[in-house]
Amino acid sequence: MLPELREKFAQIVGEANALSAPDMIESYLTEPRELFGGLTPLVLRPATREEVAAIMKLANETGTAIVPQGGNTGLVGGQQPDRSGTQVIVSLSRLNKIRNIDISANQITVEAGVILQNVQQAAEEVERLFPLSLGAEGSCQIGGNLSTNAGGTGVIAYGNARELCMGLEVVLPDGRILDDLRTVKKDNTGYNLTNLFIGAEGTLGIITAAVMKLFPRPRGKAVAYVGLKTPAEALKLFTLAQDKAGSMLTGFELIASLAMAATLIHNSQIRSPFDGGASAHEWFVLLDISSTRSDEEARNLMEEILGQAWEEEIIDDAVLAANRGQEKDFWTLREQISPAQKIYGAEIKQDISVPIPSIPDFIREANADVEKMLPGCRIVCFGHMGDGNLHYDIAQAEGDDSQEFLSHWKEVSHHVHALSMRYRGSFSAEHGVGQLKREDLVYFKSPVAVDLMRSFKRLLDPKGIMNPGKML
Amino acid sequence: MLPELREKFAQIVGEANALSAPDMIESYLTEPRELFGGLTPLVLRPATREEVAAIMKLANETGTAIVPQGGNTGLVGGQQPDRSGTQVIVSLSRLNKIRNIDISANQITVEAGVILQNVQQAAEEVERLFPLSLGAEGSCQIGGNLSTNAGGTGVIAYGNARELCMGLEVVLPDGRILDDLRTVKKDNTGYNLTNLFIGAEGTLGIITAAVMKLFPRPRGKAVAYVGLKTPAEALKLFTLAQDKAGSMLTGFELIASLAMAATLIHNSQIRSPFDGGASAHEWFVLLDISSTRSDEEARNLMEEILGQAWEEEIIDDAVLAANRGQEKDFWTLREQISPAQKIYGAEIKQDISVPIPSIPDFIREANADVEKMLPGCRIVCFGHMGDGNLHYDIAQAEGDDSQEFLSHWKEVSHHVHALSMRYRGSFSAEHGVGQLKREDLVYFKSPVAVDLMRSFKRLLDPKGIMNPGKML
Numbered sequence: 001m002l003p004e005l006r007e008k009f010a011q012i013v014g015e016a017n018a019l020s021a022p023d024m025i026e027s028y029l030t031e032p033r034e035l036f037g038g039l040t041p042l043v044l045r046p047a048t049r050e051e052v053a054a055i056m057k058l059a060n061e062t063g064t065a066i067v068p069q070g071g072n073t074g075l076v077g078g079q080q081p082d083r084s085g086t087q088v089i090v091s092l093s094r095l096n097k098i099r100n101i102d103i104s105a106n107q108i109t110v111e112a113g114v115i116l117q118n119v120q121q122a123a124e125e126v127e128r129l130f131p132l133s134l135g136a137e138g139s140c141q142i143g144g145n146l147s148t149n150a151g152g153t154g155v156i157a158y159g160n161a162r163e164l165c166m167g168l169e170v171v172l173p174d175g176r177i178l179d180d181l182r183t184v185k186k187d188n189t190g191y192n193l194t195n196l197f198i199g200a201e202g203t204l205g206i207i208t209a210a211v212m213k214l215f216p217r218p219r220g221k222a223v224a225y226v227g228l229k230t231p232a233e234a235l236k237l238f239t240l241a242q243d244k245a246g247s248m249l250t251g252f253e254l255i256a257s258l259a260m261a262a263t264l265i266h267n268s269q270i271r272s273p274f275d276g277g278a279s280a281h282e283w284f285v286l287l288d289i290s291s292t293r294s295d296e297e298a299r300n301l302m303e304e305i306l307g308q309a310w311e312e313e314i315i316d317d318a319v320l321a322a323n324r325g326q327e328k329d330f331w332t333l334r335e336q337i338s339p340a341q342k343i344y345g346a347e348i349k350q351d352i353s354v355p356i357p358s359i360p361d362f363i364r365e366a367n368a369d370v371e372k373m374l375p376g377c378r379i380v381c382f383g384h385m386g387d388g389n390l391h392y393d394i395a396q397a398e399g400d401d402s403q404e405f406l407s408h409w410k411e412v413s414h415h416v417h418a419l420s421m422r423y424r425g426s427f428s429a430e431h432g433v434g435q436l437k438r439e440d441l442v443y444f445k446s447p448v449a450v451d452l453m454r455s456f457k458r459l460l461d462p463k464g465i466m467n468p469g470k471m472l
Numbered sequence: 473m474l475p476e477l478r479e480k481f482a483q484i485v486g487e488a489n490a491l492s493a494p495d496m497i498e499s500y501l502t503e504p505r506e507l508f509g510g511l512t513p514l515v516l517r518p519a520t521r522e523e524v525a526a527i528m529k530l531a532n533e534t535g536t537a538i539v540p541q542g543g544n545t546g547l548v549g550g551q552q553p554d555r556s557g558t559q560v561i562v563s564l565s566r567l568n569k570i571r572n573i574d575i576s577a578n579q580i581t582v583e584a585g586v587i588l589q590n591v592q593q594a595a596e597e598v599e600r601l602f603p604l605s606l607g608a609e610g611s612c613q614i615g616g617n618l619s620t621n622a623g624g625t626g627v628i629a630y631g632n633a634r635e636l637c638m639g640l641e642v643v644l645p646d647g648r649i650l651d652d653l654r655t656v657k658k659d660n661t662g663y664n665l666t667n668l669f670i671g672a673e674g675t676l677g678i679i680t681a682a683v684m685k686l687f688p689r690p691r692g693k694a695v696a697y698v699g700l701k702t703p704a705e706a707l708k709l710f711t712l713a714q715d716k717a718g719s720m721l722t723g724f725e726l727i728a729s730l731a732m733a734a735t736l737i738h739n740s741q742i743r744s745p746f747d748g749g750a751s752a753h754e755w756f757v758l759l760d761i762s763s764t765r766s767d768e769e770a771r772n773l774m775e776e777i778l779g780q781a782w783e784e785e786i787i788d789d790a791v792l793a794a795n796r797g798q799e800k801d802f803w804t805l806r807e808q809i810s811p812a813q814k815i816y817g818a819e820i821k822q823d824i825s826v827p828i829p830s831i832p833d834f835i836r837e838a839n840a841d842v843e844k845m846l847p848g849c850r851i852v853c854f855g856h857m858g859d860g861n862l863h864y865d866i867a868q869a870e871g872d873d874s875q876e877f878l879s880h881w882k883e884v885s886h887h888v889h890a891l892s893m894r895y896r897g898s899f900s901a902e903h904g905v906g907q908l909k910r911e912d913l914v915y916f917k918s919p920v921a922v923d924l925m926r927s928f929k930r931l932l933d934p935k936g937i938m939n940p941g942k943m944l
Contacts, residue, residue: 104711104829105860149660160658163635178920184825186632186861187898188621188671189905190913190943191925195667199660216718239576246688246764247719292718293773301765353656357576388577389658426659433661441662448650453663459931471662 001041001086005062009044009088012054017045017094028069028089029080032136036077036435039085040067047094049169049177049208055090056206057175065465066090068202070144071115073136075351076434078148078201078470087468092143095208098122106214107166107183112143112207119212128214131158135338143207149199151430153331156386157250157290158215160430161198168194169209173461181211196456201432202467204460218250220291222302223327225273226309227281227317231360234285234385236314237305238356241287242386244305248298251288252386254359258344259337259382260284266340270333273319281316285385286334337382344378344395346402348409350416353388354425363390366419370394373412374405389429392416417444433471441471473513473558477534481516481560484526489517489566500541500561501552508549508907511557512539519566521641521649521680527562528678529647537937538562540674542616543587545608547823548906550620550673550942559940564615567680570594578686579638579655584615584679591684600686603630607810615679621671623902625803628858629722629762630687632902633670640666641681645933653683668928673904674939676932690722692763694774695799697745698781699753699789703832706757708786709777710828710857713759716777720770723760724858726831730816731809731854732756738812742805745791753788757857758806809854816850816867818874820881822888825860826897835862838891842866845884846877861901864888889916905943913943 010018019025025043046052059066065087069079081087095111098118102108103126110119116137123130132145134152144150146168150161158164167182180194197204228234234254241249261278263270274280287305291297302320309315321327341347354362367379376397383390394412396405417427417440427440442450450472457464457472482490491497497515518524531538537559541551553559567583570590574580575598582591588609595602604617606624616622618640622633630636639654652666669676700706706726713721733750735742746752759777763769774792781787793799813819826834839851848869855862866884868877889899889912899912914922922944929936929944 102827102829104707105827106714107827149664151658151660155658162664172920176920178924179918180921181896182898183827183896184860184898184901186623186627186825186856186859186901188623188902189898189900189909190917190921191672191676191928192621192634192667192670193921193924195664198664200663204663216715218718235576242578243688244764246690248764292716292720353658355574355577355579355655357574384658387658388656424653424655426654426656426661428660429656429658430660437661445662446651448644448648449652449662449665452650452665455931456663456928459927 005064006042008058009042009055012051012058013044013046019043019045028072028091031072031077031080032075036080038081038087039083040081040087040089041085043089043091045091045094049095049171052090052171052206052208053175053177056171056173059088059465060174060463063463063465064088065468067467068092068147068206070112070141070147071136071139073140074144074148074434075431076436078432078434079144080435082469090206092141099209101126103128105183107211108214109181109209109211110142111209112141114142116140116142116145123214127217129217130212130214132161132164135335142210142212146198146207146210147200147202148432151384151387151389153251153384155384156252157247162195164213165194165198166211166213168197168207170197170205170207172205173463173466181209183211199432201434201471203457203471204466216292218290218292220293220295220298221327222289222295222298223321223330224287224302224306225319225330226285226287226306226315227274228283228285228315229281230283231363233314234283235357235360237285237309238385240309240314241305245289245301248289248291248301249386250290251286253286253334254383254385255284255286255334255337256379256381257282257284258378259380260333262340262343262380263333263336266343267336270329270336273330274317286330341380341393341395344380346396346405347380348394348406348412350392350413351429351431352390352392352416352420352425352427353429354420354423356385356388358423359385359388359390362419362423366392366416369415369419370412373415374408376400388425435470438471477536478514480530481514481527484523484530485516485518491515491517500544500563503544503549503552504547508552510553510559511555512553512559512561513557515561515563517563517566521567521643524562524643524678524680525647525649528643528645531560531937532646532935535935535937536560537940539939540564540619540678542584542613542619543608543611545612546616546620546906547903548908550904550906551616552907554941562678564613571681573598575600577655579683580686581653581681581683582614583681584613586614588612588614588617595686599689601689602684602686604633604636607807614682614684618670618679618682619672619674620904623856623859623861625723625856627856628724629719634667636685637666637670638683638685640669640679642669642677642679644677645935645938653681655683671904673906673943675929675943676938688764690762690764692765692767692770693799694761694767694770695793695802696759696774696778697791697802698757698759698778698787699746700755700757700787701753702755703835705786706755706857707829707832709757709781712781712786713777717761717773720761720763720773721858722762723758725758725806726855726857727756727758727806727809728851728853729754730850731852732805734812734815734852735805735808738815739808742801742808745802746789758802813852813865813867816852818868818877819852820866820878820884822864822885823901823903824862824864824888824892824897824899825901826892826895828857828860830895831857831860831862834891834895838864838888841887841891842884845887846880848872860897907942910943
């Protein structure tokens with residue numbers, strides 16, 4: 001990068017926020033799975049949308065590629081530059097103001113760099129719920145959540161990031177600012193622009209602010225761990241729970257014995273709700289019910305569901321959390337699967353979704369295929385069954401060579417993705433496309449859809465400077 | 473239209489479904505308010521998406537303008553051709569198959585021409601709820617509902633047509649078919665295309681099918697009519713009801729005394745819940761609460777809300793419907809306002825929204841301005857307060873000249889729209905833009921937003937054959 005150009009970019013944000021020293025930029029270049037290490041000549045940290053706009057204007061004039069970055073927690077490389085050393089990172093961290101909270105309208109207007117947990121806390125302080133919740137919530141940012149249409153555990157009752165967003169403010173690749181910060185639910189005035197930028201992974205512009213929905217805080221809760229024989233029983237339980245609880249069903253997580261075992265082995269302080277630990281049953285379900293009124297209401301409903309499931313011989317055992325502490329423990333047992341999985345060695349990971357009724361068939365078919373492809377492998381299957389979303393991870397056989405095992409990633413992953421697509425599911429449920437699944441996108445999406453996406457990209461970013469090499 | 477071209481179009485759908493005789497096409501050219509009478513050389517009635525695709529291909533080759541039409545119930549002229557006599561109407565009525573109902577996944581896949589009521593009934597038959605509900609549901613079609621992002625009475629709990637749609641099948645202006653019929657909730661694979669076509673009023677393509685969400689059917693209900701002093705009290709009641717009932721709050725309609733009076737005068741068989749009829753109170757609220765469990769639960773919740781509202785002196789009177797019949801009567805009293813309004817003579821009508829907390833201020837300010845502009849006029853204000861959506865209609869002063877009164881439409885409407893925009897609301901909440909509000913769109917939307925919309929239009933429809941003269 002020419003010194004004069006670096007100087008011009010630095011002038012926009014001030015020298016203190018234009019980072020080039022290796023030790024200063026290292027954290028921007030290291031991503032969670034260490035699969036996509038890139039290089040950058042410059043990390044810019046603008047503090048206002050006007051500064052972001054000035055950066056994009058200069059980038060557009062000079063043909064400089066820009067990689068927008070939030071909390072840098074993405075799992076598909078969408079927030080990382082390539083290895084050319086020419087792509088400038090624009091970190092949104094300093095756009096971290098909560099512009100407005102309106103409790104009567106149940107809305108919060110936040111800048112892109114606000115950390116997810118801080119949005120949750122701001123909502124809590126005014127007795128409201130901001131339901132987006134995921135593992136990385138302590139460091140991921142709302143702009144990144146929107147750019148990737150983040151999912152997580154609250155989706156079953158409240159929807160993805162997309163459903164929680166009323167409107168956006170976006171800096172376009174040419175530096176213009178689009179103010180689409182709508183605050184009303186009903187607004188039929190032209191094409192919906194906001195939804196094109198949500199989930200676009202920063203390839204069409206930079207989200208700088210958003211109006212997000214808030215919800216009444218549930219006053220009551222009931223959480224139960226259930227043991228059952230197969231995903232088919234889990235599906236029956238889901239249908240029953242949804243029928244009885246409707247929108248009060250706020251969590252339905254499916255967990256294979258091997259996934260639960262990982263947490264229990266990896267975290268000796270976490271106890272199993274069941275005698276016999278993870279081997280007590282083949283499959284488990286974590287059920288979460290919320291009430292706007294009282295614990296009693298949530299608990300009664302839970303007992304009604306479990307009672308009927310018991311009578312109909314859908315479930316083999318169930319433990320209801322006795323207090324808030326145990327409720328938290330039950331969720332921890334689920335949430336710790338991801339970090340605990342590594343005890344099984346190398347893993348080939350898939351984030352897929354299929355229509356909920358197809359989950360038992362999908363798992364049966366995928367297991368049979370994968371066990372044939374990778375004899376002795378251990379399938380660590382778990383996920384948000386209530387959203388049709390499975391983390392279908394495959395660990396190496398005990399004692400096998402990790403590198404040899406990982407050399408099958410492409411072939412196995414493609415096979416699992418193809419199976420999810422046969423069920424009219426998705427090869428990327430909540431993590432996005434980024435760099436990891438670009439080939440899948442072209443392979444699995446219809447040519448008409450891919451052509452439309454490319455047309456939109458060319459239209460908004462004719463110079464191809466906006467997060468190049470991602471998604472398309 | 474040249475006979476050879478007419479012949480080619482007719483061959484696609486068969487002569488019986490290519491209508492040109494005046495008596496055959498009359499019903500396609502007459503719209504509810506009779507504001508937008510147009511002309512057409514030909515009405516085509518395709519029966520499959522392939523026929524729609526063939527029509528668009530031919531239209532694209534020959535530069536023939538196409539006006540897609542559903543149930544022809546729109547209020548802004550979006551489904552009507554202009555007066556040139558060159559625009560061909562494509563009626564979707566014969567694409568009326570329900571392709572699939574999946575009760576475990578709570579989804580229904582319907583073709584564009586299925587009448588809304590038939591979608592509701594198909595859901596009911598499998599013990600599910602399809603919550604989109606509006607006055608024209610007996611004749612409007614789901615494709616039109618999606619093209620206009622229809623609202624109605626169910627929005628407060630379930631959202632607009634957009635929120636109810638998982639994915640679309642669309643025939644593009646060049647005749648290509650986009651299959652974006654997604655059936656999974658989590659699918660982060662590229663730009664979201666479906667949302668661009670929802671609410672585009674047929675200007676970017678023709679929706680031919682959709683996957684729509686179903687919900688558990690509420691088993692319990694409670695409906696109450698409340699009398700209170702001002703919209704400020706109604707806002708307090710809304711905040712209280714939302715806090716207590718959360719997602720169980722399934723209706724919150726605000727009704728001015730003059731609006732209620734219209735129904736009671738126009739329909740002598742409808743009785744007022746209150747002694748003293750419409751003059752018993754200045755304002756009324758219709759409250760609707762649903763329970764997935766029982767009437768008892770809904771009723772207890774309603775009593776709790778009304779009890780607290782009474783203690784806090786928010787409301788002056790409340791009548792709880794005693795049975796299903798009375799519940800229906802209460803809703804009829806609200807739904808009949810629209811047709812009954814005509815008893816006041818000529819009206820200037822606005823369909824606006826503002827953030828819910830601003831409703832009292834908006835009404836106060838709008839009333840003061842409008843009464844100054846049109847001395848003696850009668851303001852018939854009612855609407856879906858729970859969505860921030862008001863039908864702010866203005867009737868002529870008694871005995872005034874209708875034509876003279878209506879000559880103020882543009883000026884008064886513009887003023888009311890400008891006021892709603894000052895509150896960061898919308899000048900078209902649920903009816904859309906069509907022909908009626910094209911000037912408003914350019915005036916009120918930001919230049920960047922309008923420019924983006926025009927770019928999308930040019931990109932997808934470079935020849936300008938797709939419903940020209942609408943929206944943009």
